[in-house]
């Protein structure tokens with residue numbers, strides 16, 4: 001059978017792993033401060049906290065990037081970026097950036113990068129951040145590692161971006177050695193958020209967008225906020241109670257919901273419960289669901305598979321309820337109850353109800 005011709009090398013793709021001379025001028029760590037309708041997504045502060053460690057390891061500045069209309073919310077985002085340890089903020093303030101649209105945001109970000117040359121650029125792996133990161137990386141023809149779980153500076157000063165691979169059974173570390181900036185996205189709650197220092201301030205560098213409405217294909221006709229008030233707010237919950245296949249029947253999910261209600265907690269589950277249609281996908285905890293960082297995580301009838309562990313081990317305290325003393329969840333739980341979750345969950349609910357009433 002005839003072999004198809006080999007694909008020509010992609011235009012502009014780097015052929016060496018050495019950093020070309022002209023890219024050696026790229027310096028500083030940048031974090032995209034995600035602002036939507038006047039509110040900053042907290043992942044931005046988590047990334048600035050992480051970015052501070054990277055900037056210190058490299059001996060460079062930490063900078064925030066704020067894109068939005070000139071408004072109170074934008075001023076607030078700039079001020080807060082300093083509180084979360086940015087030395088400098090690059091801001092593009094333009095009415096065309098009032099609603100997120102890929103074209104003006106990509107232009108604003110790529111123009112800033114081309115002019116001010118950061119060596120690292122980090123964005124939250126949110127819906128907005130994922131959309132923007134991909135467009136910026138392809139426009140700049142640089143490397144982007146998505147959904148990183150760990151970021152570090154390598155011996156040669158490259159960014160070592162670690163993320164799960166092969167269905168979460170392995171971790172791989174990816175380097176962008178021949179292009180700049182080195183880009184990465186990180187999901188909310190994967191990195192810890194530091195305490196703000198309200199006394200800090202810094203330098204603001206303002207640039208213009210240089211675009212008119214006619215150049216933008218996408219038009220926002222209306223913004224309709226999500227009306228589903230039952231949507232899970234797992235990522236930023238203080239207490240989370242979750243159930244796994246150990247619950248055995250869909251009606252037993254109520255035992256998890258009851259305990260969550262008494263504790264004022266959010267409730268979630270392991271992936272098989274979503275696959276069975278027992279809970280909605282927004283309640284799944286783990287690698288392909290939400291990453292949580294509550295003060296307390298109660299996991300009932302969950303084995304603790306690696307894909308569940310990566311999304312939950314950031315909790316301050318983990319209480320596992322499992323009938324199998326050898327369940328992997330006991331390897332990373334702080335407290336364990338070996339027994340039947342169907343008996344222990346209602347007993348805990350009753351005990352907390354009495355104590356908290």
Ligand code: FAD
Nearest residue numbers: 244245246270271286287288289301303307308323324341
């Ligand atoms: P099981 O593994 O069946 O464990 C049930 C546990 O309940 C056992 O430990 C058992 O001892 C215990 N038990 C049984 N009866 C009782 C009882 N009466 N009382 C107390 N304990 C009892 N999983 C996730 O959770 N989140 C993810 O994001 C995720 N992403 C994935 C991505 C990929 C690419 C793949 C391949 C898998 C992913 N998984 C994920 C699935 C994961 O590998 C596990 O299969 C899953 O977490 C197992 O769920 P479970 O612990 O509820 O069920």
